[in-house]
Amino acid sequence: MDYDFKKTNGGMKRRKAISKSAIYTILTILSICWILPLIWLILQSFGMEPDAPYQSTYGSPDILPSHYTVNWYVKLFTETEFPTWYLNTLIISLACMVLSTFFTLSMAYVMSRFRFKSRKTIQNIGLILGMFPGFMSMVAIYYIFKGIGLAGNVENWKQILALIMVYSGSAALGYYVSKGFFDTVSKSLDEAARIDGATNSQVFRKIMLPLSKPIIVYTALMSFTAPWGDFIFASFILKENSGAYTVAVGLYRWIAMAEIPAQWYNLFAAGAVCVAVPITILFLLLQRYFVEGITGGAVKG
Amino acid sequence: MTGSSNKASRFFANVGNKIAGWFRNFGRSFVGFFRKIPTNLKKFGRKIADGFVRFGRNFAEGDAGVRCSYFIMGSGAFAHGQIVKGLGYLAIELLFILYMAFNGVGSLAGLVTLGTNFTYTYYDVDLGTGIEVNVPGDNSMLFLLYGVVAVIVVFAFIAVYLLNIRSAVANYKDSVIGVKPSTFRQDMQSLFDKKFYILLLVVAFAGVVIFTILPLIFMILIAFTNYDSAHPETSGFTWVGFENFIKLLGSNDLSSTFFPVLGWTIVWAICATFLNYFLGVGLALLINSKGIKGKKIWRLCFVLTIAIPQFVSLLLMRSMLSEFGPIMNLLVQLGFPRTNWFETASSARLIVISVNLWIGIPYSMLITSGILMNIPQDLYESARIDGAGKFKMFRKITLPYILFVTGPYLITQFIGNINNFNVIYLLTGGGPFGELSQGAGSTSLLVTWLYSLTNDTGNYNLASTIGILTFIICSIVSLITYRRSSSTKNEEDFQ
Numbered sequence: 143m144d145y146d147f148k149k150t151n152g153g154m155k156r157r158k159a160i161s162k163s164a165i166y167t168i169l170t171i172l173s174i175c176w177i178l179p180l181i182w183l184i185l186q187s188f189g190m191e192p193d194a195p196y197q198s199t200y201g202s203p204d205i206l207p208s209h210y211t212v213n214w215y216v217k218l219f220t221e222t223e224f225p226t227w228y229l230n231t232l233i234i235s236l237a238c239m240v241l242s243t244f245f246t247l248s249m250a251y252v253m254s255r256f257r258f259k260s261r262k263t264i265q266n267i268g269l270i271l272g273m274f275p276g277f278m279s280m281v282a283i284y285y286i287f288k289g290i291g292l293a294g295n296v297e298n299w300k301q302i303l304a305l306i307m308v309y310s311g312s313a314a315l316g317y318y319v320s321k322g323f324f325d326t327v328s329k330s331l332d333e334a335a336r337i338d339g340a341t342n343s344q345v346f347r348k349i350m351l352p353l354s355k356p357i358i359v360y361t362a363l364m365s366f367t368a369p370w371g372d373f374i375f376a377s378f379i380l381k382e383n384s385g386a387y388t389v390a391v392g393l394y395r396w397i398a399m400a401e402i403p404a405q406w407y408n409l410f411a412a413g414a415v416c417v418a419v420p421i422t423i424l425f426l427l428l429q430r431y432f433v434e435g436i437t438g439g440a441v442k443g
Numbered sequence: 444m445t446g447s448s449n450k451a452s453r454f455f456a457n458v459g460n461k462i463a464g465w466f467r468n469f470g471r472s473f474v475g476f477f478r479k480i481p482t483n484l485k486k487f488g489r490k491i492a493d494g495f496v497r498f499g500r501n502f503a504e505g506d507a508g509v510r511c512s513y514f515i516m517g518s519g520a521f522a523h524g525q526i527v528k529g530l531g532y533l534a535i536e537l538l539f540i541l542y543m544a545f546n547g548v549g550s551l552a553g554l555v556t557l558g559t560n561f562t563y564t565y566y567d568v569d570l571g572t573g574i575e576v577n578v579p580g581d582n583s584m585l586f587l588l589y590g591v592v593a594v595i596v597v598f599a600f601i602a603v604y605l606l607n608i609r610s611a612v613a614n615y616k617d618s619v620i621g622v623k624p625s626t627f628r629q630d631m632q633s634l635f636d637k638k639f640y641i642l643l644l645v646v647a648f649a650g651v652v653i654f655t656i657l658p659l660i661f662m663i664l665i666a667f668t669n670y671d672s673a674h675p676e677t678s679g680f681t682w683v684g685f686e687n688f689i690k691l692l693g694s695n696d697l698s699s700t701f702f703p704v705l706g707w708t709i710v711w712a713i714c715a716t717f718l719n720y721f722l723g724v725g726l727a728l729l730i731n732s733k734g735i736k737g738k739k740i741w742r743l744c745f746v747l748t749i750a751i752p753q754f755v756s757l758l759l760m761r762s763m764l765s766e767f768g769p770i771m772n773l774l775v776q777l778g779f780p781r782t783n784w785f786e787t788a789s790s791a792r793l794i795v796i797s798v799n800l801w802i803g804i805p806y807s808m809l810i811t812s813g814i815l816m817n818i819p820q821d822l823y824e825s826a827r828i829d830g831a832g833k834f835k836m837f838r839k840i841t842l843p844y845i846l847f848v849t850g851p852y853l854i855t856q857f858i859g860n861i862n863n864f865n866v867i868y869l870l871t872g873g874g875p876f877g878e879l880s881q882g883a884g885s886t887s888l889l890v891t892w893l894y895s896l897t898n899d900t901g902n903y904n905l906a907s908t909i910g911i912l913t914f915i916i917c918s919i920v921s922l923i924t925y926r927r928s929s930s931t932k933n934e935e936d937f938q
Binding site: 158162165166168169172173175176177179180182183245246248249251252255256258264267269270271272273274275276277278279280281282283285286289307308310311312313314315317341342343346367370371373374378390393394397407410414417418421422424425426429432433 | 584585588632635636637639640642643644646647648650651653654655656657658659661662665726729730732734735741743744745746747748749750751752753754755756758759760761762763769801805809810812813858862864865868869889890893894897898903906907910913914917918921
């Protein structure tokens with residue numbers, strides 16, 4: 143190693159330049175690998191075969207579509223159930239965002255600030271519950287919903303209500319990251335407020351919450367995006383009731399069909415773009431909070 | 444690296460010690476957990492015995508209010524003027540008695556029998572010869588569900604009952620020393636102050652009880668029944684004890700599916716966790732290395748895949764890699780024969796792992812980038828003064844630092860990957876099928892197999908058994924690593 147430092151200045155520079163360009167090459171190749179599929183998806187959503195407005199490009203020997211059209215998007219919003227699905231998912235995720243964030247933060251605040259007898263027990267229960275496959279309880283949940291008339295052959299709004307309950311019901315178990323954040327907020331702040339006569343609920347509302355913007359945004363972002371990506375729970379509860387589908391279930395059904403009538407493939411691409419674009423923008427805007435959320439928990443863990 | 448008193452080497456020693464200690468504690472905590480079981484059981488037993496003793500003593504020593512509250516809940520509250528509280532207790536008692544009389548006792552009995560009438564068919568002679576009549580039996584699923592609910596109600600009632608006695612005793616003791624019992628208003632106020640945690644916990648945990656704990660108890664019980672495709676809910680199923688576990692773990696048709704699936708699940712979880720992690724760290728190091736321009740742009744390229752909902756990117760990858768997808772088209776144009784990669788086990792497995800890299804690397808890249816920026820720069824400074832080379836600095840500062848901070852993340856990732864349903868199900872659906880029986884394919888994980896056993900074939904008992912076994916695997920992994928890890932031990936240090 144010592145020889146490196148004795149080399150001439152020019153040698154050092156050349157070596158650095160070589161390693162730098164190697165890094166640039168690797169990064170370029172990798173980012174092409176990561177970006178290309180996304181570009182291909184967007185192109186597919188506009189692609190069509192010449193002379194046939196609804197002739198799919200999927201399965202044609204060309205890699206890129208030969209002609210472009212906006213027909214798929216028009217069809218998507220006028221002739222399919224996609225707008226309903228989109229609205230369903232939006233309602234579910236907005237409701238989940240509010241409920242889950244509230245549950246998670248309440249739990250995290252309790253675990254961070256209060257010391258009571260059953261505290262460790264509840265923490266251990268939380269750890270244990272997290273280790274069962276989430277889907278395992280699904281069958282029972284389905285029967286519970288069936289029992290109270292929210293699943294099976296019922297109106298769409300009831301099914302949507304059921305999904306909201308499933309997604310946000312157990313949110314309190316994900317309190318760990320937020321608790322890590324609350325732990326970092328100095329306790330002397332609460333104590334000062336307590337001395338001034340504030341109750342614990344006032345401390346929570348007026349001191350903790352305003353100081354916790356990053357973690358609120360993180361929790362809200364996570365619970366808002368979850369219903370857009372979840373397939374397993376939604377498909378199990380909704381079964382064949384396509385009027386209450388979320389986008390994930392609906393689009394999966396299309397691509398599962400795509401082996402046969404290929405036109406669904408381009409519709410899938412168009413639908414996927416419609417789902418991905420807003421979520422991506424939201425995510426990029428709030429990226430800072432996301433990183434803070436994950437690493438915050440990790441650094442403190 | 445000679446000076447022993449400088450900052451950098453102290454830091455190395457510190458990190459080294461911590462990591463070594465972590466590994467030392469692996470074994471110790473594992474053994475410790477099992478060694479502690481008898482003492483914990485003893486403690487638990489003593490607690491219950493103490494409870495009974497106190498239960499009797501309170502009755503013997505209490506006033507009329509306390510004694511009455513053993514039979515009529517809320518008496519202790521009435522005796523000291525807490526009307527609303529007393530009415531609440533009384534109402535709970537009445538509701539419980541009504542529930543038990545009309546429903547609860549029957550439900551508890553049903554939990555034992557799971558229904559006594561089984562489906563049968565008979566030939567109805569009156570309708571004419573050869574006409575078969577199907578008489579549906581009891582729905583065992585509902586028997587089980589109502590039974591579990593009844594058990595939970597009973598336990599909840601016992602808790603409220605004990606609370607009622609405790610508050611009666613507290614009232615009595617207060618009255619002895621001349622303290623006025625709290626009014627209803629004060630009770631409500633303390634719920635927002637001293638006992639604010641109870642309010643928040645009840646609100647947040649109610650959902651957990653209904654949507655996680657109750658269903659899980661229910662499904663765990665299913666693992667001990669014969670609720671499968673041959674015994675659907677409508678024809679009634681019964682308790683079979685550990686038969687399902689023996690079926691899965693013993694030597695027969697099922698276990699010859701179970702063990703390959705388990706093996707692949709573990710291989711998958713290791714590959715998916717560690718490959719993603721180390722390649723992500725590598726990528727972050729490349730992007731963050733000195734003199735590379737446009738760091739934000741590079742990061743953005745990779746972060747995009749995190750932002751896109753996973754099912755979109757997975758279905759996209761599936762169609763790109765399919766037999767008529769663009770990648771195959773390109774290869775055909777280059778002169779390769781057209782093949783379906785999803786049809787052979789090895790290529791399907793390779794695809795699953797590499798697509799998971801495509802999805803997972805950006806996460807670990809993003810996290811590592813955040814950590815890299817937080818490494819105290821003076822560590823590098825003093826190492827440089829000591830004459831450490833670049834590689835040595837990386838090995839001795841950067842890597843230990845990253846590993847140390849992301850240790851817990853790695854564990855959660857591992858468990859997450861054991862239960863990673865989406866990647867497998869949306870890419871291959873568990874296929875290719877054929878090598879294994881019982882609806883499992885070459886890329887099936889335990890959790891996707893569980894899904895197909897419930898959703899496709901209705902073998903709920905086996906699915907539940909697999910769920911329990913998965914739980915056991917996960918808990919062993921995390922028992923070894925979590926206990927004694929800094930996160931649970933030193934939580935007071937950060938406040």
